[in-house]
Amino acid sequence: MRARTFTESGRRAQIVTAAIEVIAEGGFAKASFSRIAKRAGLSSTGMISYHFAGKDDLLAACVAEIEQVMRAFMEPRIDAAEGHVGQLRAYIESNVAMVGEHPAEVRALIDLVKNAGSRSEAVNGRLTLFEQHFRTGQKAGAFRPFDTRAVALAFTAGLDAVVATAAAEQTGPAELARLGRELADLYVRAAAPETKGER
Amino acid sequence: MRARTFTESGRRAQIVTAAIEVIAEGGFAKASFSRIAKRAGLSSTGMISYHFAGKDDLLAACVAEIEQVMRAFMEPRIDAAEGHVGQLRAYIESNVAMVGEHPAEVRALIDLVKNAGSRSEAVNGRLTLFEQHFRTGQKAGAFRPFDTRAVALAFTAGLDAVVATAAAEQTGPAELARLGRELADLYVRAAAPETKGER
Amino acid sequence: MRARTFTESGRRAQIVTAAIEVIAEGGFAKASFSRIAKRAGLSSTGMISYHFAGKDDLLAACVAEIEQVMRAFMEPRIDAAEGHVGQLRAYIESNVAMVGEHPAEVRALIDLVKNAGSRSEAVNGRLTLFEQHFRTGQKAGAFRPFDTRAVALAFTAGLDAVVATAAAEQTGPAELARLGRELADLYVRAAAPETKGER
Amino acid sequence: MRARTFTESGRRAQIVTAAIEVIAEGGFAKASFSRIAKRAGLSSTGMISYHFAGKDDLLAACVAEIEQVMRAFMEPRIDAAEGHVGQLRAYIESNVAMVGEHPAEVRALIDLVKNAGSRSEAVNGRLTLFEQHFRTGQKAGAFRPFDTRAVALAFTAGLDAVVATAAAEQTGPAELARLGRELADLYVRAAAPETKGER
DNA sequence: TATGAATGAGTATTCATTCAT
C-alpha cells in the first residue's frame, strides 16, 4: 500500500502545491481543506481525504515538498562552501536568499514549523543537522565549545524569524543578500573559537 | 467607567489564569472559549464574553498579565546589572530563569507571540526595546555596528526557542541557569566589538 | 460553474420549502437555521450552510421561489385583463386570490418584505412596477394625476396587510374573491380621474 | 400590585424612552435588553427585568408611551376637523406631520406594529377606531358602503408605509404636509360615496 | 432600587471526515 513514486502522483502534488500557497497566504490557521480544495480547483474536500490520510498527512507532505525545494536550492551552495564556518555561512545566506526565489514555500514552511512544533521530523532533522555540524566543527577547532543543542535552537529560530520578516515585507534580492551576510556574520562571530579558528 | 483595579477583579483574573494555563498546555490554536471556561470552572462560555469584549480582548489581557509577571521578575535583575553588555546578559539570563518560576506564563507568552505576530504591541515593544539598547550600546562602543533590527529579531526569536524548549522539558533551575549563561555568552560574543576580538 | 437548473436541485429546493413554511408559521424573526433544518428533516444546520452561502442567500432563494410561484399564478390573470384600470384590478384580485392557493408562500413573502425592507430588489421591483404602471396610466388618462411613489407605497402596503390578515384567518376562496373585489374597487376609485376615465 | 401612577415612575419612563430610541435607530430586531440598558445609562440589564415583567411588557409600555405622544399631537387636530371626511383627512395629515415632530416615536411605533402584529391591543385599537369611524360615516352618508375592516386594514397599513418611508428619508415639514394631503386625497376619494356626499 | 455576576439556550458559520454513487 501507498507505494508512491518519488515525485508525487499528479493530484497529490497538485493538492500539496495548493496547500502550500494557501498556508503562505493565509497562515496555518486558515488552511482548511475547503480553502485548499478551492485553490486546487477541486469541487469537494473529499478528494483531499481520499489522497491523504488526514490533515497531518497533508501537512507532512507539504513539509516534505518544501524541504525538497529548499534542498535543491541550498545544497549546491552549501556544498560549494569550504570549511565548517564557510558551510554555516552558506547555509544561512542561501536560506535567506531563498525568500527571493521561493517566497511561498519559505513562508509556508515557517508557519508549519511554528505550529507543528517539535512533533515534526523535519524540525528535529534540521536541529540535529546543526548539532552534528557544530560538534564536528568543534572537534576541528572551527567552533568554540558550546551547548550544541541550545545554540542550534537559537540559531534556527533566529534564522526563521529574520526570514519570516523578510518574506512578509517582500524584501528585494539585494537587501536579502545583505541580510544574509549580516546574520551569517552574527552567527559566525557567536560560534567562533576563543583564539584563531579554522577560518 | 470601567476603572478596573490594578490587579484584575476576581472572575476576570480567574479567567485570565485559566486561559494562560490552557494556552500553555494545548497551544494557542486549541485555546477555545469552551476549554478556557471548563478550566475556569465556569458553566458556560457566556461568562467569558461577559467579562471580555471578545477573544482578542481576553488574549490581550493574558499578554498584559504575563508581561506584568515577567517584568516583576526580570526588571530588578536587569536594573542590577551594569553596562550595555551586562544588561543584555541579565535580560537573557533572567528570561531563561523565569521558566523555573513561571513555566505556564512563559510557554503561553511564547505561543501568543508566535501567533499574534507583528500585530501585537507587546511583540513590537520587545523588539524596539532591543533595538534601542543596541543602538545606544553601539554608540557607547559596547557593541559592534550591526543591523539592529535583524539582530533584535534573531536574538528574541532564538531566546524564545530556547526558553520554549526548556519549558517543554521541565528543566530544573540549575540547568536553566547554565542555559541562560550559555545563551548570554553566545549573544554577547555575537554583538561584541571588533577590537580585542578573540577572533 | 454552479449552473443550477431552473428548478432548484433537490436538497436546495427542500430547504427553501422548509424555510418558507417556517417563516409562514413563526415569522421572519423565528426563522433560524436550526428550525429550518429540523423542518427539512436535516440532522444539522451545517447542511444549510453547505447549500447556501449564508442566511441572506437562503432568504433570497426563498423570495425568488415565492415570486416565481406568484408570477405563475398572477401573470396570466393580469395579462388577460385589459386597460390600465383592468390590470390594476387584476393584480389586486389575483394577489388576494393567491392566499387560497399558496397561503404559506404569501404569508412568508409578506414577512420577508416587511423585514428585508428597502434593501431587497424584490420589494423595490414591485414598487417601481406600480409606479410605472401609474405613470403610463396617467398619460393615458386612466388615472388622475397623483404622487406615484406615495400611492404605490400605500397601495402595496395596504394590499399586503389585507392579504396577511386573510392568510392568518384562513379565509375561504369565496370570501377571498369578495375581498379582492372590495380592495380593487377601493384602489380603482382612489386612482380614478376626476371626470370619466378609461373605465 | 403594580398600581402605577399614570405617568410612568422615573426609571420606568427612562427605560421606555431608551427603548424607543434604540428601536427607532436599529429596528425591532436589534433592540436587546443590553442595548437598551446601555442607552438608558444603566450598568446592567437586571434593572429592566426588575421594572418590566418581560420583553413583551417593555414593548407594550413603549407602544403605550408612543400612543400617548401621538394622541397628544393628533387628537386636537382631529377634533378641530369637521365631518367624517374632514376627520379622516385630519387623522392622515396629522399622522404624517408627526414624522417631523417625533421621528423616533413614529419609526419605533411602525416597527413595533410590524413585529407585534395582531396580538397588540394598540394595533387592534386603531383598527376598530377606523372601522367605527367608517361605519358611522357610512350611516351619515359621508362614505360609500364598503367592507370597513378591509378598508381599515388597507388604510392604516398604507399610511404606515408612507410614514415609515418619510421617516427613513428625513423628509422636511413642507414635503410632509404635501405627502399628507396627497394621501388624504387618495383615501377620501377611495371612500367617497357614489354621488355627492357629506363633503 | 440597583449592581454585577451567572446561567443556559440560542445564533450562524466552519471544520475534517465519511460515504454512496
Added chain:
DNA sequence: TATGAATGAATACTCATTCAT
C-alpha cells in the same frame, strides 16, 4: 478517481432572565 452530499462537533458570541448582595 472524483463528486456532492451528509454528519456532528466545534467556533465565538448574544440573548433574556435570575439572583445574591
